[in-house]
Every structure is written in structure tokens, then in C-alpha cells.
Amino acid sequence: MGLGGIVNCRCWKDAGLDGPIGFDEDGWFDLLDSTDPVAYRWYEAGCEHRDFSLAHEDLGSWGGQSAVRQTCTEIGWDLLPTLRAVLPTTNDGWIPVADVPAVLAELDVFESRAGMVTETVLVDEETGQGIYSCVAANLSIIGWNRALQAGIDQDGFFVRSTRLIPRTVFRATRFTQRELRGGRVEFAGDQGTARLRLFLVGHVMPVTPSRLAVVTRNQSADGWSHWIGSMRRLCAAALATGNPVKWT
Structure with missing residues (x-):
């Protein structure tokens, strides 16, 4: 098993159902009020996206995630404080959308310095x-x-x-x-x-x-191109929807 990341669509917001539908306390997208008949019908059949997902990326194995963290340690966590807070160690957690611009900036730092790490x-x-x-x-x-x-x-x-x-x-x-x-x-x-x-x-x-x-x-910086590209695509989807990046 490895790690994935998803960003949910914003169709329920565009349908005016932000409230009875949204994210639970663990960050999972769900029907929050099953007594609302409009929200219930929409949740069952109102969205064109499979599993309400706008973006999904495979981020690789857990061995690969360990290598990411080890490389961040060598670069210096003081340069990557947001990544330190949001990079997963299990298949849960998320990147709040408010943190996405900082994550994108730190991905640039990671990309520019990864080639200096042995x-x-x-x-x-x-x-x-x-x-x-x-x-x-x-x-x-x-x-x-x-x-x-x-x-x-x-x-x-x-x-x-x-x-x-x-x-x-x-x-x-x-x-x-x-x-x-x-x-x-x-x-x-x-x-x-x-x-x-x-x-x-x-x-x-x-x-x-x-x-x-x-x-x-x-290291070759090119060796990180898949992971960096996947992370950037997830962040772009988060900015477009106003939704968090959720680890899976």
C-alpha cells in the first residue's frame, strides 16, 4: 500500500448545499445532514464526478514518503515548515486550503535544493x-x-x-x-x-x-519530478475549489 491524495469537487457548493453537505471533523467529504431531502437526493445522484473527486494523485509507496521526509531533513525543515506540518505519516490528515500557497512555495525550495542532497x-x-x-x-x-x-x-x-x-x-x-x-x-x-x-x-x-x-x-532533482508534479496538481485543484488536499 502507498499514499494518495484527493481534492473534492465544489459541485455541492455551486448547488447551494454547503452546510448539509461538506467535510466532517476528520476531513472527509460527506452528507452531514441526512434529514435534508434536497441534500440527500443531490448526494445520491447529483454530482457528475466519481466519488465527488476533482483530482486524485498516486504519491507512491511509504518507502518513498520516508525518502521525502529524509530529503526534507537534509534540506532543512526550517526552510520547509509547512511541509513539515502537513506531510503525512499515515493515510489520514490533509492540507488546509489556507496552507496551499505556502506548500507551493516550499515545493519550489525542495525542487531547487534536492539535487544538493546525497x-x-x-x-x-x-x-x-x-x-x-x-x-x-x-x-x-x-x-x-x-x-x-x-x-x-x-x-x-x-x-x-x-x-x-x-x-x-x-x-x-x-x-x-x-x-x-x-x-x-x-x-x-x-x-x-x-x-x-x-x-x-x-x-x-x-x-x-x-x-x-x-x-x-x-540525488537527481529529476528523480522527484513525479512527486513534485503530483503535489502541485493537487494544490492547484485545492486553490480552484477552495477544498483541502486529503491524504488517502
Whole structure:
């Protein structure tokens, strides 16, 4: 599951039904007075928009939302105070329409500064394609089983035991991987070799990589274009309707 954002239409306002129809205390659009026959009939069949929605945007996974917040932290929340207040951590909450102009201004700041923030990326050395990433000094857990946990951080790729006494059983900045019999994988890197009962890294890709490396580089501002564009479209709809952006 991920995060979405919606902005409701203003058809009920144009129909003169602002009052019996509107937003409840949790920010959800609803029929507030079911005893009003005109409002009830309109709510049932009076709007041309599906689910009374004028705009809807898919804002990506919760992992992506975490990366947004991590990037905001690196940029500096003092430059993004409104985003700090309204960015969701769950599928509820909203951006009040009064805050939308400030959000738009802070999106401009985010866009101009995101490229100054570093990211750590696990790449397929043969293609240069990024597979997993984490922002600045954060780490990313990319998979696990009952006994082992794999991830990346600023020091490279790691596999660590999750048993009673945790310990790192493999670490490398550059490594190869190959599948062995019995559900085991051999990792061979610049800090040694390990044969572990684990998955092949990047096995969900069309071609599973055999040579991998962890690199640190500046983020590409273009990498945020989908999220920024979606946020701007939601904000534009909010200004056009006078309605909040609601997280879903």
C-alpha cells in the first residue's frame, strides 16, 4: 500500500448545499445532514464526478514518503515548515486550503535544493541501473528472512544476523553474487566471501545482477519530478475549489 491524495469537487457548493453537505471533523467529504431531502437526493445522484473527486494523485509507496521526509531533513525543515506540518505519516490528515500557497512555495525550495542532497545507491555494475537507495546518512533494509537482514548504508552493502547476538556476516562496497544449491547465495566482495541462506539481491529485476556496487552521489532533482508534479496538481485543484488536499 502507498499514499494518495484527493481534492473534492465544489459541485455541492455551486448547488447551494454547503452546510448539509461538506467535510466532517476528520476531513472527509460527506452528507452531514441526512434529514435534508434536497441534500440527500443531490448526494445520491447529483454530482457528475466519481466519488465527488476533482483530482486524485498516486504519491507512491511509504518507502518513498520516508525518502521525502529524509530529503526534507537534509534540506532543512526550517526552510520547509509547512511541509513539515502537513506531510503525512499515515493515510489520514490533509492540507488546509489556507496552507496551499505556502506548500507551493516550499515545493519550489525542495525542487531547487534536492539535487544538493546525497544518496547512497546500490547499482548493477553492468548496466549502471540503481536498484535500492537511501538518503544521506540513513540506511535502507532491502530484505530479510528469519535469521538474516540485508541492506545498504554509507559504508556499503551488508548482511547481518538477527539472532540473539546480532553481528555483521558480510559487508562490501563492490561484490559479486551467485546462487548455490540448497537456497544459498555466495557473496564475494572487497572485504571477504560469505555463503548464506539468503535471496539474490535484485532478483525481482528482469535480469538479476551478478556484479553490484554501492556508490554515494548527489540525488537527481529529476528523480522527484513525479512527486513534485503530483503535489502541485493537487494544490492547484485545492486553490480552484477552495477544498483541502486529503491524504488517502
